[in-house]
Amino acid sequence: MTAEFKNEPLTDFSQPQNRKAFEAALDKVEGELGVEHPLILGGERVKVGRTFDSINPAKPSQSIGKFQSATTREAELAITAAERAFEIWKRESPARRADLLFRAAAILRERKHEFSARMVLEVGKSWAEADGDTAEAIDFLEFYGREALRYAAEQPLTRVPGEKNELRYIPLGVGLAVSPWNFPLAIMAGMTTAAVVTGNTVILKPSSDAPAIAYRFVLALEEAGMPPGVVNFLTGSGGAIGDFLVESPRIRFVSFTGSKEVGLRVNEKSAQPRPGQIWIKRVVAEMGGKDFILVDETADVEAAAAGIVAAAFGYQGQKCSACSRAIVHRKVYETLLQKVVEKTRALTVGATTSAAVNVGPVINAGAEKKILQYIETGKQEGRLVAGGEKAPGEGFFIQPTVFADVKPDSRIAREEIFGPVLAILPTSSFEEGVKMANQSEYGLTGSLYSRDRKRLEQAREELHVGNLYLNRKCTGALVGVHPFGGFNMSGTDSKAGGRDYLLLFLQAKSISEAV
Ligand code: NAD
Numbered sequence: 001m002t003a004e005f006k007n008e009p010l011t012d013f014s015q016p017q018n019r020k021a022f023e024a025a026l027d028k029v030e031g032e033l034g035v036e037h038p039l040i041l042g043g044e045r046v047k048v049g050r051t052f053d054s055i056n057p058a059k060p061s062q063s064i065g066k067f068q069s070a071t072t073r074e075a076e077l078a079i080t081a082a083e084r085a086f087e088i089w090k091r092e093s094p095a096r097r098a099d100l101l102f103r104a105a106a107i108l109r110e111r112k113h114e115f116s117a118r119m120v121l122e123v124g125k126s127w128a129e130a131d132g133d134t135a136e137a138i139d140f141l142e143f144y145g146r147e148a149l150r151y152a153a154e155q156p157l158t159r160v161p162g163e164k165n166e167l168r169y170i171p172l173g174v175g176l177a178v179s180p181w182n183f184p185l186a187i188m189a190g191m192t193t194a195a196v197v198t199g200n201t202v203i204l205k206p207s208s209d210a211p212a213i214a215y216r217f218v219l220a221l222e223e224a225g226m227p228p229g230v231v232n233f234l235t236g237s238g239g240a241i242g243d244f245l246v247e248s249p250r251i252r253f254v255s256f257t258g259s260k261e262v263g264l265r266v267n268e269k270s271a272q273p274r275p276g277q278i279w280i281k282r283v284v285a286e287m288g289g290k291d292f293i294l295v296d297e298t299a300d301v302e303a304a305a306a307g308i309v310a311a312a313f314g315y316q317g318q319k320c321s322a323c324s325r326a327i328v329h330r331k332v333y334e335t336l337l338q339k340v341v342e343k344t345r346a347l348t349v350g351a352t353t354s355a356a357v358n359v360g361p362v363i364n365a366g367a368e369k370k371i372l373q374y375i376e377t378g379k380q381e382g383r384l385v386a387g388g389e390k391a392p393g394e395g396f397f398i399q400p401t402v403f404a405d406v407k408p409d410s411r412i413a414r415e416e417i418f419g420p421v422l423a424i425l426p427t428s429s430f431e432e433g434v435k436m437a438n439q440s441e442y443g444l445t446g447s448l449y450s451r452d453r454k455r456l457e458q459a460r461e462e463l464h465v466g467n468l469y470l471n472r473k474c475t476g477a478l479v480g481v482h483p484f485g486g487f488n489m490s491g492t493d494s495k496a497g498g499r500d501y502l503l504l505f506l507q508a509k510s511i512s513e514a515v
Contacts, residue, residue, distance in 0.1 A: 002102075005143050007478050008109070008135035013127055019355060022127055025113035026353060029121060036066040037215050039074055039235065042081030043228025048074055052237075054211050057124045057361040058351035058395035064122045067211045070236035072244045075203070078232040079250050082174040082201040085229025090171050090199045094152035097197050101145035103224035104193070105138045108217075112138075115185055115216065122212050123184055124360035124395070126352045129315045132476075136186035137217075139479035140497065141193055147502045148197040164513045169506040171199030172282065173252030176245050178238070178266070180258045181363055182318050184210030189217055190479075190496055191255045196230055198505040200253070203232045203245060207258075209363050211235045238262065246270055249277035253505065255284045260416070260442075260489050263287040284504050286491040288416040289320045289444030291465070291474050292437045296430045297331035299449035300471075305339035307447065307473035312422040313347060313400045314475055316362050320490075321445040321467065321475045325406075325413055326424045327433045333426050337404055340424070341386045344400045349391040361395035362419050368396040371419030374412060378403045381410035382423060408436050416442070430455055438464050443487030445474040466493050 011018050038045035051066040068074070089097075108115060115137070116130035125133060155167040175195050179188035188206055195202045206214035218233045234241065242262075246254055246269045256266045263285040270281040293311060295304045311323035328336050352360035362368050368390070375388055378401070387401030398420055406413050406423040413423045427433040430450075437446055447469040448459040456470050466486035467477055477484040483498020485491060495501055 002146055002149065005146050005480055007480065008138040008142075010128070010135055011112070011131045013131075013355060022113050022117065022355070025117040026120065029114060029117045033121070034063045034065060037068070037211070037235075039068050039070055039078075040218055040233040041074065041078050042084065042232065043222075046074060046077070052208060054122060054209065056121050056395075057363055058353070058393070058397075060365070060395065065212045065215075067208070067215075067235040070234050070241055072241060074236075075234060075241045075245050078203045078234045079174060079245075079248060081229040081232050082203055083250065085227060086171075086174055086201040089196075089201050089227065089230050092199065094148050094199075097199065098145035098148045100221070100224050100226055101141040101148075101193055101197050104220050105141035105145070107220045107223055108134060108138050108141070115213070118213050118216060119184060120352050123181055123210050123363060124352055125315060126358055126360055127355050133183055133186045136183070136479060137189040140186060140190035143479050143497060144190070144194050144197050144502060147499065151198070151502055151506065162514060164515045166511050168509045168511065169198070169503075170509050172505060172507055173200060174250060175200050175202045175253040175255060175505070176251050177202045177204045178242065178254065178256045178258065179204070179206050179214070181207035181209035182315070182320070184213040185217060187257050187496075188214050191257060192231055194502055195253075195255060195505045198502050200505055201230050201232075203234050205234050205236070205238075205241065205245065208235065208237060243269060247272070247274060249274040251281065252279060253282040253284070255504075257286040260287045263491065282504070284492055284494045286320070286485055286494055286496070287489060288418070288442060289322070289486060289490050290325060290414065290416055290440045290442045291321055291323055291445040292325040292327055293323045293447040293449065293474055294433045294437050294463075295326065295328045295332060295336060296433065296448070296450040296452065296455060297329040298451040299332065300451065301332050301336050302339065303471070304449035305336055305343060307449065308340055308422070309343040309347075311447075311473040311475045313344065313359055313420050316359055316398070317420040317422075318363065318418055319475055320486075321477065323447070323474050324417060324422060325437075326422060327427050327436050328424060329430070329433065330426050330428055337385065337424060340402060340422075344386040344402055347400050349397050349399060350393060351395060359400055359420060361397050363396070365396060367419065368398065371398055371417060371421060374415075374417045374419070374421055375401055378406075378412045378421065378423070381412050382406040387420070408439055414440065434459070434462050438462070441489045444490035445469070445486070447472060447474040466490060466495075
């Protein structure tokens, strides 16, 4: 019997031995930087003669590693390798497939700090954020392993005389997993292994801003016993190979997490059948957010301010669940604003190799430019009360920035900025606040802080987001506890880390025998 699923505990960095162990992991990973990484296609190491560098956003002159710029030729080879592996892997017992995930979880647990340290260097996560990401990856492996066993068990059906009936869940085929850089281990690992544990084989195309973490994860899968071709590691630009893979008639499903723009493109291209294609491609697309925290006049203002600052600036605001709109009742507006500004100013910005830093760099030069442009827009649209500039240092550092008195129809209140920028919007009533909160093309996460029981109940009905939180911040969803996914332009509401998720990678076969 497999033990009941439990979330992986987080590391307590106030303990000196944990800090020391993490520093040692950082040293070890720093010693491994800059080397060239091949593609992994059908277990073979493949080089293509053209590479790109993944860089440290806190120190752009430092290469994390060189990665292959795959072309459509390697993309085709990846599909062939995945097709070959599928013929064997689909017949593998669910128990063995689940065991692969459990063994990979054990490897990640054993080398937890190394995986987290690599995230500090490759994507600028703070120690705590990186540790949370690794813990979430372990959770996905443990949770989806158990879920695969549940779907493999006998499924309840209504009995009729004269027939023996069963319902089996079978895999779809060869899929494409396209992952983002912001949860470079957890989301990448979750998307990939959910597909694999259900008997599919995949081409994993990680973000070009975080390929090193994905590469190490694929090595961990190999070490755990994954047969060649089950996960094929393919790096390269989304533009160069993304469309080609998405459009291929040999791809059965696409699991995508990233921006709205790319997600919609993937959805559109997948819908178009190509010559030789005999199925409707299935698309799982998890996209952006413009998440809110609503604070009414009865709320615990101190708790709300702490929740807003943590959700707005954790990982530099680069979470799909990050709070980018605080909607605050006028009666508590000034008090809350003051607290938010105080807490924001207390944050330290810099390279997250230091344990004391809360706010690291944004991911790359393009993101830095875009966020700074939004800050300029914000200066026209609201009252700047904290930050508002680039922060010193070689890296892509931006001061945590807060704009007050923002109007609901302004750009900084509507568009996903994906950086450390918070808009605060005043509201005159709870009802108006709910309306403002729902006034978005997105619908991913949201919170309400209130002491009014009636309003808390009303919020359950009326706040239209995939993940709603009451009297707590809108980030930090836990696998198994808060299945995650959004409404509207936030995506297909796949509910990653929930009991419906594996169904997205399965099809049900109903078998009836006369007896
Ligand atoms: P992105 O859309 O720029 O890239 C995502 C992935 O798509 C990358 O691997 C990229 O290389 C690839 N890609 C680019 N063009 C492609 C194409 N034409 N065909 C196929 N693939 C292509 O997003 P990002 O910057 O990596 O991530 C940030 C975005 O992701 C934000 O909008 C954030 O809200 C969203 N996100 C959503 C969730 C969620 O669960 N809803 C979780 C994390 C991130």
